[in-house]
Amino acid sequence: MQVTRLNEVKIYSLSTGPSLPEWISSKKKRAVQKKNVDVRRRIELIQDFNMPTVSTTIKVSRDGQYIMATGTYKPRIRCFDTYQLSLKFERCLDSEVVTFDILSDDYSKIVFLHCDRYIEFHSQHGYYYKTRIPKFGRDFSYHYPSCDLYFVGASSEVYRLNLEQGRYLNSLQTDASENNVCDINPIHCLFATGTAEGKVECWDPRTRNRVGVLDCALSSVTADTEIDGLPSISALKFNGALNMAVGTSTGQILLYDLRSNNPLVIKDHLYGLPIKSILFQDPLDLIISADSRIIKMWNKDTGKIFTSMEPEHAINDVCLYPNSGMLLMANEDPKMNIYYIPVLGPAPRWCSFLDSLTEELEENPESTVYDDYKFVTRKDLENLGLAHLIGSPLLRAYMHGFFMDIKLYHKVKMMVNPFAYEEYRKEKIRQKIEETRAQRVQLKKLPKVNKELALKLIEEEEEQQPARKKKRKNLPNILTDDRFKVMFENPDFQVDEKSEEFRLLNPLVSKISEKRKKKLKILEQQAAQEQEKEEEPEGKPSDAESSETSDDEKGWVEEVRKQRKLIRQEEKVKRQERFKEDQQTTLKPQFFEIKTGEEFRSFKDSVKKQKLTKKTLGDRLKLQEKLGTLSVSDTTVGSKQMSFKLKQSEQQKKQQEAEKQHHQERKNIRRSASHLKSKRGRRRPF
Template identity: 70%
Template sequence: MPTVCTSIKVSRDGQFILAAGTYKPRVRCYDTYQLSLKFERCLDSDVVTFEILSDDYSKIVFLHCDRYVEFHSQGGHYYKTRIPKFGRDFSYHYPSCDLYFVGASSEVYRLNLEQGHFLNSLQTNAAENNVCDINPVHHLFATGTSEGRVECWDPRVRNQVGILDCALSSLTEGTEVQGLPSISALKFNGSLSMAVGTSTGQVLLYDLRSNQPLLVKDHFYNLPIKSLNFHHQMDLIMSADSKIIKIWNKDTGKLFSSIQPQTDINDVCMYPNSGMLFTANEDPKMNTFYIPALGPAPRWCSFLDSLTEELEETPESTVYDDYKFVTRKDLENLGLSHLVGSSLLRAYMHGFFMDIRLYHKVKTMANPFAYEEYRKDKIRQKIEESRTQRVQVKTLPKVNKNLALKLMEEGDEEAKVASRKKKGKAVPSILGDDRFKVMFENPDFQVDEQSEDFRLLNPIVSKVEQKRKKKLRLLAKHAAAAQQAAEDEEELEGKASSEEDSSDDDKSWVEEVREQRRLIWQEGRDRRRQERKEADRNTVLLEEEQNEGGETSNMAESNKRQPQFYQLKAGEEFTSFNNMARKQKMQKVSLEDRLKLEENSGTNNMVDTAVGSKQLTFTLKKSEQQRKQQQAEREHHQERKKLRRSAGHLSSGRGRGWGGRGRGRGRGRGRY
């Protein structure tokens, strides 16, 4: 259907399936032998219900929502007439060729198709009639009223033969009384059985010889029953409301199966002598279900039997059957972290699947009072709901109090601004929206103000809130000025926005974010340091346990119990005291002198004894000019070594000068 399918039926010969829907209103006929659409006819108004009078599609009667009754033949539209009141259902009496119409009236209208005119109506005791049906054996006519009664009439004498009150019988122990239930569905089975569906979701099974129901079946959805069908081969009843289809035993009421489509159900039709059923629902596509346990597939789709046989031969169990999804955090809370990697847990995405029975068992052992706490919370919620009719005091909720207080303040300011403005309207607050009320009731939605994300975002959010409040004050100020000076409101709002833009240069929130980042880093460092201390302490305790026994172990244990100010670890290298003294002297020398002394080694190592075993290693990088100069000096020294001659035989002495007498000293070189 283009939009919605309202009703669906199968012809008596089983060859044609007819469905009525909207929009635009139409009827479609499908040929099962050809597995295709045979024809489609558009109608003037929506169809409430229709009936196939012949064995095939050649005679069809439609009841429209605008009180018209339309007859169709094999060639198309045949005749149209109108009933006095809006109709809700009708039935065809084959022996007399009468159509019985029920609706928003106390009368049951009779239209004789042989004579072609209306007959005298049946006057019921009800204000309105919802549904009707005719027994296929003795042709007893029954109508269901809005007061919760079923009235039975004999078409032969046109007299009422009995009244059945179903309203009080439909109330079970767990049923909530919300007005008088009305009859929403009615179906005969054989000559003595009748099923009645109520608007509160109960199905009552009656024997016509008794005024008490044989069985009451509750759907527990509190929705009107829309369809009732009998499965004669297995003595089952198929009842459907807008949410679910339930198949149950008519003698014991035991549930056989249930079907819950994704969309609301309007009508259900079973294909005769098979396990196939069709649903008309609030969706363009009409659903088809096949249950092999109810019967074989129709002969026009016998291939379904071979498909189901193949599925039975190769059963496949899915991961989700009777399993509970848990995360690693849930396993830690339950104390089941040691099961990771075992066959009891199946890894899936960011968690695991575990057997639901094991989960409930461990959950009960971990918190045996969980049910009591849950029960107390539910009782507290019921009490709080009952107090809503009393005089309410403006109090903060138990969850997210700071957020609620901020929203209340913003709502008050917006209301003040809206009251001052001429054309303003207050925006509804989150506190008054039912979609967000769980956020202030369920503790699972509590905002963790100590989390890293909140602390990093809070300065930005607070700054935005300050700007927002400032904007509201400016708007209120200019709105008041507009009322006094009768100026243009839009111009004033433009000025307010310009002033707001001028204040956007304030970047103080950046410093707050940096401060929060620094605090978070410092807390993480302290936490890691504490974890390292705990790990070292656990290591020492483990060594003490391993060294127990013997006198040596006792002495070691006594020594370890004393406070230790140092600890030797494997892999550390220690130098002698002379090296330590030399390094202490080197620390007093300037960095330039230390670099000159260690220049020949190429690398320089500096040990910071005050911090611990931290070591700083670096290599001196020289410029290209310095390297060239050093290379030139090195070549010059090598050349001088080659040219230098030995002068070890020369010694110093005294002599006279050449020009006269006197003493003098002289040095010289000579070769003898």
């Protein structure tokens, strides 16, 4: 499931992720789901909600139980049952479907308008009847009071087919050369047709007379629009008794009040593509308009954009599930898209789990964003040795850190610490052993973590025992409570008594804690020597101890001041130590610094030569004589030529002398082998 956000409106795409073919076995499907993360994370809302190649139109029945869609190739219709979340039936047709309509509340009465001028009727069991119209049809509407079907197409006439009588009636003659779309108002049953000349003609079905003509082409043409001719009407939709939205072939939507010739709002998609679908969303006063590239939602009163969606493939048809925030789309792709927008409304009853799912995603947004990336801070990069990647395409800056590829992160982490898994495994084994030991019968002893706190709680419990007996109330004990069990087992919860906050907030606990530490040492020694189940007896505090505590309570202010002075002194000492360490430590060369070595000698020599060329000849000779690297051997050869001879350094002289001496010693020690001769002896018999 993919989540996008535009204008603070979240849009959940429920059709993202790869789809598995129908012909593979269930075993192979499970294997693919284990390997591919995208397949495992996808949400299959309706099983096999797709077409073989392309889906052309999509509609929902009035009862909301069935979703019907047409597509190619081969031409077919598929009906999906939302209660079963699967395919109800599939029927193949003779030719491609231009548009269709569901006349009943369920799928029992369907009318198809084909591209070859045929009109096909289907009932619940399948094909029922087929007839033909004189011209190629483009759209049709059903008039419920008279049971008439109005067909418009590549003709100036509007053909009427009465389903009650089963015959054609007199057609309506319009002034247009062709009619593209039509619609009937559900309240007062006004019939409107959009022409190729950019006009909308309205007819009264009762008298079969034209009651008005609306010229939309002149209102849609502005100085910025570049068109070859007048725009034609490509979409038409009524809303209520007085509102009507008209879509043009140049990408404009005009919202009209039937009592006025001027549009209330003009909205331009700015793509120059014909509008294919217009829908009204009454609870939020929105209009959903779509062309082949984008779906836009905007306010019908102000024209302000609400949100938009731009899918990967071209859009053919859009359908809004009634009384919900679900949007269905047929496009130039086998998979039909499903979008869920919680702002528009709740999820339908058959997929009510989407509401709880989206709420969980909103509570934990980090789990759904950047699943294949790891968020790291600058300190993490320094620990991994990847600080030099800051600013490169491998790191994407985000808030106080960076996003990096999760595969690269795991690879670098394994290189930095290859034994991390072994350490983790040993720690888990140790924890398991400790858990098994805890189940044995053990002596009553203090925990390993926060021993002083545990001893303090034991002492308080023993002091409160007589009071409990009198009141007869069982007060909760932290040591035996499972909620605080980790505090005495996990070393991460160890109380740091050396911290500044603890020392300033608990100045009077210092002497008491020292007494507890002594007592702990005594208990540990006794536990090591004698493994008995007896508890350490406690005596009453002496008069000296009581006087010490009273003195501490009186002079708590002085104790706080002493602790502050000690903290300041410790900070000064730490600063001095850090300063000394900074002076002693030498920074290691970075990857961009020039290191000393044989491979960089030529680079340094070239730099020195460039500096020497800027000086005069006399200054260069003086400088090289001081260094002892050159000596003038011959300066009398001509007036413009000089020759120099390099001097040998003392180290080179010593090395040559040592080599000569070594060769001389080897010559003195060497002995000739001329006196050695080979002698053949006779073999003795056995």
